[in-house]
Amino acid sequence: MAKILVIEDEQMMLKALEFRLKKDGHQVEVARDGKSALEAIEANQFDLILTDIMLPFASGLEIINYSKNILNRPSPIIILSAVGLEKTVLEAFELGADDFITKPFSPNELSVRVKKILLRAK
DSSP states (O other): OOEEEEEOSSHHHHHHHHHHHHHTTOEEEEESSHHHHHHHHHHOOOSEEEEOSSOSSSOHHHHHIIIIIISOOOOOEEEEESOOOHHHHHHHHHHTOOEEEESSOOHHHHHHHHHHHHHHHO
16 A cells, blocks of 8 residues: 555545545545645655646645655656646656646546556655
């Protein structure tokens, strides 16, 4: 069972992600904005972080940078975003993101990608 932080400001998407990941057997913590996400990352060690790009208070890019480059945490990060701009995607990968899933996506795709990233991280 992996400990996963889900960072998403849209309530329905957050609930859907939380439901699917718990159904897959993971322990899930949620953050609804960038500020609470940064606090959670500082206080805890996660096996995986799923984050949107567009968030209140701190963006997904800031979250990646904080986790990977400031705290030097090994937690893999998957970006979930409707923002498919190549510049944004490339910046996310340059900062240390491990995968990028464009919204909308199927719950099955999410499960497969999460499983793959967790296996690779072991």
